Each structure stands twice: as C-alpha cells, then as structure tokens.
Amino acid sequence: MTPDILVSIFMTLVAASTPLLLAALGELIVEKSGVLNLGVEGMMLSGAVAGFAMAFSTGSVGLGLLAAIAAGVATAMIFAVLTLSLTANQVATGLALTIFGIGASSLIGAGFVGRTIQRLGPVFPAALSEHPVLRAIFGHDIVVYLSLALVLAVSLFLRRSRPGLILRAVGENAASAHAIGYPVLAIRYGAVAFGGALAGLGGAYFSLALTPMWADRLTAGRGWIALALVVFAAWRPGRLLLGAYLFGAVMTLELQAKAAGVTWLAPEFLAMTPYLATIAVLTMMSLGRRTGRLDAPACLGKPFSAS
Amino acid sequence: MTSIITRRRFNFGAGAAAATLPLIGAGARAQAPLGVGFIYVGPIGDHGWSWTHDQGRLALEKEFGAKIKTSFIENVAEGPDAARALRQLAQAGNQLIFATSFGFMNPTVQVAKQFPKLKFEHATGYQRAENLATYNARFYEGRAVIGAIAGHMSKSGQAGYIASFPIPEVVMGINAFTLAARKVNPNFKTKVIWASTWYDPAKEADAAKALIDQGADVITQHTDSPAALQAAEQRGVFAFGQASDMKAFAPKAHLTAIVDDWSGYYIKRVKEVMDGSWKTGDVWGGIKDGMVRIAPFNDAVTPAARAAAEELQKGIVAGTLHPFTGELKDQKGVLRLKAGETASDEMLSKMDWFVDGVQA
Numbered sequence: 001m002t003p004d005i006l007v008s009i010f011m012t013l014v015a016a017s018t019p020l021l022l023a024a025l026g027e028l029i030v031e032k033s034g035v036l037n038l039g040v041e042g043m044m045l046s047g048a049v050a051g052f053a054m055a056f057s058t059g060s061v062g063l064g065l066l067a068a069i070a071a072g073v074a075t076a077m078i079f080a081v082l083t084l085s086l087t088a089n090q091v092a093t094g095l096a097l098t099i100f101g102i103g104a105s106s107l108i109g110a111g112f113v114g115r116t117i118q119r120l121g122p123v124f125p126a127a128l129s130e131h132p133v134l135r136a137i138f139g140h141d142i143v144v145y146l147s148l149a150l151v152l153a154v155s156l157f158l159r160r161s162r163p164g165l166i167l168r169a170v171g172e173n174a175a176s177a178h179a180i181g182y183p184v185l186a187i188r189y190g191a192v193a194f195g196g197a198l199a200g201l202g203g204a205y206f207s208l209a210l211t212p213m214w215a216d217r218l219t220a221g222r223g224w225i226a227l228a229l230v231v232f233a234a235w236r237p238g239r240l241l242l243g244a245y246l247f248g249a250v251m252t253l254e255l256q257a258k259a260a261g262v263t264w265l266a267p268e269f270l271a272m273t274p275y276l277a278t279i280a281v282l283t284m285m286s287l288g289r290r291t292g293r294l295d296a297p298a299c300l301g302k303p304f305s306a307s
Numbered sequence: 308m309t310s311i312i313t314r315r316r317f318n319f320g321a322g323a324a325a326a327t328l329p330l331i332g333a334g335a336r337a338q339a340p341l342g343v344g345f346i347y348v349g350p351i352g353d354h355g356w357s358w359t360h361d362q363g364r365l366a367l368e369k370e371f372g373a374k375i376k377t378s379f380i381e382n383v384a385e386g387p388d389a390a391r392a393l394r395q396l397a398q399a400g401n402q403l404i405f406a407t408s409f410g411f412m413n414p415t416v417q418v419a420k421q422f423p424k425l426k427f428e429h430a431t432g433y434q435r436a437e438n439l440a441t442y443n444a445r446f447y448e449g450r451a452v453i454g455a456i457a458g459h460m461s462k463s464g465q466a467g468y469i470a471s472f473p474i475p476e477v478v479m480g481i482n483a484f485t486l487a488a489r490k491v492n493p494n495f496k497t498k499v500i501w502a503s504t505w506y507d508p509a510k511e512a513d514a515a516k517a518l519i520d521q522g523a524d525v526i527t528q529h530t531d532s533p534a535a536l537q538a539a540e541q542r543g544v545f546a547f548g549q550a551s552d553m554k555a556f557a558p559k560a561h562l563t564a565i566v567d568d569w570s571g572y573y574i575k576r577v578k579e580v581m582d583g584s585w586k587t588g589d590v591w592g593g594i595k596d597g598m599v600r601i602a603p604f605n606d607a608v609t610p611a612a613r614a615a616a617e618e619l620q621k622g623i624v625a626g627t628l629h630p631f632t633g634e635l636k637d638q639k640g641v642l643r644l645k646a647g648e649t650a651s652d653e654m655l656s657k658m659d660w661f662v663d664g665v666q667a
Contacts, residue, residue: 005520113352113354119537206509211511213508213533213534215350218509252513255500255517258501
C-alpha cells in the first residue's frame with residue numbers, strides 16, 4: 001500500500017463522491033423550501049446527456065457543463081410548474097420526472113452512443129496536478145472544487161443571510177411566510193431551479209469526467225443515493241459533505257475490497273451501509289421531539305396555494 | 308322479413324368472398340422478403356457485444372438486399388420481458404429470429420414452442436429444439452491469444468479481469484486467459500471483479516481503477532462497454548478491447564481486441580432458410596471459422612508478444628494447439644485433464660472451476 005496507491009484510491013473516492021454531493025446539495029435547498037423533489041435521477045440524466053451532446057458537438061467541455069446546467073433547470077421547471085402552479089402531488093410528479101428523464105435521455109442520447117470526448121481535465125498545471133502526493137489536493141477538476149465551494153456557499157446562505165432565512169421560513173411554515181408577504185411560490189420556483197441546476201451538473205460529471213461517453217442510465221441510480229444523502233445529513237450542508245464522501249468511500253472501497261480478494265467480509269455489506277445509515281437516521285428522527293435539530297422542514301411535501 | 312335475411316346472407320357471403328382476396332394475393336406474394344429479427348441485450352451503440360451482432364445484421368442486408376427485411380429490438384432485459392420482445396418479432400412476420408444473449412435462453416425456448424413454424428437461433432445457449440438452434444463462438448481461443456500477449460506485456464505479472472456473471476462462458480474465458488499467460492510467466496495472477504452486469508460503464512470504470520490500484524497493469528473484461536479501457540488509458544496501463552476494436556477509446560492503452568464476427572454465420576443460416584435446408588443444431592466456430600478475430604496490434608506490443616500470439620493463433624487454426632490441454636488441475640487440486648488430453652466441448656460448456664492463478 002504505497003502512498004501512490006493511497007492517493008489513487010483517494011482520487012477515485014473524490015470523483016465518486018462529487019456527483020452525489022452536487023445533486024444532494026441542490027436537493028437540500030429544494031427541500032429546505034418545503035418541496036420534495038424525487039426527480040433528481042431524471043434531472044441528473046438530462047444533464048448528463050445534454051452535457052455530452054454539447055461537448056461532443058462543439059468540442060468544448062465547458063459548454064457541455066453549461067448545457068447540463070440548463071437541461072437540469074429545464075427538467076426541474078417541468079416539475080415546478082406541475083407541483084407549484086398546478087399543485088400536483090409532489091411525490092408522484094417527482095417519480096414521473098425520473099421516468100421521463102430516463103426515457104428522454106435515452107432517446108436524445110441514442111445518436112451519441114459509442115462516441116467519446118476529451119475528458120474534463122485538472123485545473124492546476126501538471127507540476128501540481130500530476131505530483132504523486134500533492135495531486136490529492138491539486139489534481140482535481142473544476143467541478144470538484146466548485147462542489148466544495150458550493151457547500152460553503154450554501155451553508156453561509158442558509159445560516160447567515162436574510163434570503164436564506166426567508167427560504168427556511170417558507171419551508172417551515174409557508175402560510176406564515178405568505179402572511180408576512182413573502183412570495184412563497186416564487187421562492188420555491190427559485191429553489192427548484194437551483195436544485196435542477198446542481199442535479200444536471202452532477203449528472204454531467206458522469207458523462208464528461210468519470211466515463212467520457214454516453215450510455216443508457218449512465219448515472220445508475222446515484223440520484224436516489226443523493227436523496228437518501230439529504231436525509232442522512234439531516235438537511236445540514238456540513239453533514240452533507242461528510243455524508244457524500246462517506247457514501248463515496250463506501251462505493252469505492254467495495255470495489256477495492258473485491259479487487260484485493262477480501263473474503264472475510266462480503267464486499268456487498270459495504271455497499272449496504274449507506275442505506276442502513278439512512279434508515280438509522282430516519283428512525284432517530286421519528287423517535288421524538290428530543291432530537292429536535294434533526295427535524296425535516298415542517299412543510300416538506302405539502303403543496304401551498306395562496307388563499 | 309325474408310328480404311332482410313337474404314340481405315344479411317348476401318352481406319355475409321360477400322364478406323367471406325372479400326376475405327379470401329388476400330389469400331389469392333398471397334400466392335403472388337410468395338417472393339415476399341424474408342423477415343429476420345434480432346433481439347439484443349444491450350444498446351447497439353455499446354460498441355461491443357450487441358454492436359457486433361448488429362454489424363452481422365447489416366452484413367445480411369448488404370448481402371441479400373431486397374430479399375430480406377431485418378428488424379431488431381435493443382436493450383431487451385434478460386428474463387420474462389425477452390419473451391414479450393420475441394413474441395413481438397414473431398407476430399410481426401419474421402421467419403428467423405436471433406436471440407443474442409445467454410439470459411434469453413428460457414424465454415426463447417418458451418416462445419419457440421409457441422411458434423413451431425418459425426425458426427429461432429439462440430447465441431451462447433445450450434437448449435435446442437426442432438426449431439431452435441444454438442450458436443456460439445470460441446472466444447476462449449481469443450482469450451488465450453490475449454493471455455499470451457498479457458503474459459509478455461505485464462510488468463507486475465498481474466491482470467485485472469472485469470467479469471460479468473460466473474457462467475461457463477465467462478469462466479472458460481478467465482481460465483483460457485490465465486493459462487496462456489502462465490505459460491509465459493508461471494506466477495501470473497488474474498484478479499477478477501464480478502460486476503454482476505453486462506453493461507454499466509461507470510461501474511466498469513471504477514472496477515478497472517480498483518484493479519489497477521491493487522496492482523494490475525493489464526486490464527481485460529467480459530463486460531460490454533469501453534469504459535474500462537478509458538480508465539486504463541487514464542492510468543497509463545494496458546488493456547484489451549472486448550468484442551470489437553476499441554482503439555478509438557484508448558489509443559495508447561488498447562493493445563488488441565477479440566473481435567466477434569457473426570456475419571459469415573448469419574449469411575449462411577439465412578441462405579439455408581431461403582433454400583429450405585435449415586436444420587437445428589449447435590455451431591461453435593472459432594478463429595478457424597472466422598467467427599473470432601484478433602484486432603490489429605498496437606505498436607506497443609513487443610516482438611516477443613507478437614510472435615507468441617501469432618504462433619498460438621496458427622496452432623489453434625491448424626488444430627495442433629488447444630488452449631485447454633492436460634495435464635490440468637483446478638485451483639482446488641482436482642485433476643481436470645490428463646496429460647495430453649484436450650477439453651471436450653461438453654466440459655467447456657459446463658465449466659465451473661478456476662485454474663491456479665485466478666483470484667475470483
């Protein structure tokens with residue numbers, strides 16, 4: 001287990017955790033505003049296919065990332081119109097958007113299967129990004145650093161800013177926020193758009209950085225893991241960062257254990273732990289008011305209509 | 308009253324007469340194009356397994372032109388849904404239907420019973436019927452060739468093998484690869500990760516990375532996407548393409564590939580259906596029959612590796628070299644082949660044991 005190999009494992013871990021972190025962070029904002037968006041997987045796939053299609057057509061990965069964000073927002077807007085303006089059931093609409101995203105991305109992506117692009121590269125120059133040890137910090141691409149910056153930004157936004165306070169108010173008690181005069185639906189629209197943008201970006205990370213190609217269902221269910229992650233993190237960005245890297249570590253180590261021929265513990269047990277941890281958190285939450293800080297936003301999932 | 312009944316009878320009679328018109332026309336349409344249907348387990352754009360079957364289908368169109376009409380359904384999940392897809396093709400008027408994956412076996416047997424007049428072909432299976440034939444290619448011959456190359460090219464003496472499911476097809480590939488590599492390097496080790504899927508690019512890439520982290524410097528796979536090759540390229544190790552030449556995805560890492568070529572077999576079978584000589588049976592063609600080919604070598608392949616690969620190919624084609632030749636013991640020490648004995652097709656199709664050097 002040389003330092004070189006440990007650094008390689010760490011790099012793989014970071015790459016596996018980043019899309020989870022992005023999608024979960026977006027969903028955290030959405031849920032803080034009181035909307036439950038189960039369509040994260042569909043939005044990630046929209047972002048993945050749009051990002052790849054743009055990057056392949058124009059040769060620019062940067063444009064691909066922007067296209068992915070746009071696609072994520074567009075898909076999220078469908079969800080927003082249905083649940084916010086038309087007050088459709090949020091759970092059912094979210095699931096429908098997931099299925100829609102899977103199908104639409106498969107259709108659009110059909111012409112791009114079997115193609116490849118230049119992978120998203122590291123930000124820092126080769127001296128730092130390819131150094132055997134320093135690359136653990138400097139060898140990542142821009143999306144990784146962006147995801148970390150976003151965690152900080154979202155955390156400050158929610159706890160230290162007025163708009164963040166308003167967002168939280170809308171999520172805790174939409175009726176009161178409306179009575180004070182805040183535009184509840186507009187705020188929720190903004191939150192859903194932000195969630196879609198980050199989900200699209202997270203999905204594009206698959207098709208532009210992890211495996212620079214398009215394939216059906218490329219995200220392979222990571223959107224669902226992101227949803228579980230938001231609950232696991234108890235709607236707090238700091239814990240979300242920890243949780244994302246924990247989940248990513250578990251996914252990475254499962255394969256490492258398989259490759260190393262570990263037989264005393266079935267690697268599949270490692271794969272189960274994120275879900276077991278999420279169930280544990282949900283149980284703790286429902287045990288009572290004593291663990292008040294772990295409560296979900298009070299209006300989560302409830303439709304709001306000004307009356 | 309009498310007139311109404313008469314009118315009804317008249318309408319009935321006219322309707323019956325009209326219904327016979329298509330049958331009269333059918334005689335004139337005896338030269339209608341032969342319908343040939345395919346179901347694929349993955350997307351044709353996987354550039355691997357399903358893509359090569361589709362290339363075979365395109366070869367049929369090129370060869371027979373207007374005399375046949377092909378159709379396909381891709382991304383058919385192995386299991387009950389395959390029965391639906393097969394029935395769809397059967398009811399659409401296809402006379403010859405190819406089911407191109409092992410997991411389609413039971414649905415194909417079922418549907419073949421329901422449509423006794425149609426002909427079915429199942430790839431890599433072992434159940435046959437009056438109207439159901441099986442076919443396969445001796446990929447293990449290709450595995451032996453790339454194993455020989457891996458033995459020469461690997462500095463760490465370890466290969467990473469991304470496998471799908473522990474079915475005999477996959478197991479014999481792992482064994483053939485390892486045996487050939489061990490002839491060059493007696494301490495060669497093959498580390499296997501079971502991906503439990505034929506196609507999941509992200510998982511294949513991560514599995515490749517994990518194997519490389521654990522010491523493998525040659526990557527090969529029995530899954531269908533080029534993702535593992537991309538990971539190998541990124542890490543600067545060597546890899547082999549699966550089912551098709553995947554050089555475009557990994558120009559430096561890709562040494563060669565086992566290329567599947569189904570066109571010869573498909574053309575032969577369609578000709579047999581057309582002239583009425585189609586019979587059920589089991590075809591298992593290899594390098595000699597052109598069903599398995601080795602892609603052009605990368606410049607990085609050393610002369611020694613090249614020579615070993617070419618010698619092995621010549622021997623296989625001539626019948627003088629068999630990748631599974633005794634004396635051969637499996638990992639647990641059980642004697643599987645006596646000295647000089649070669650593995651029978653039956654032993655291969657039931658293989659569920661690994662040779663020394665395989666960590667599975």
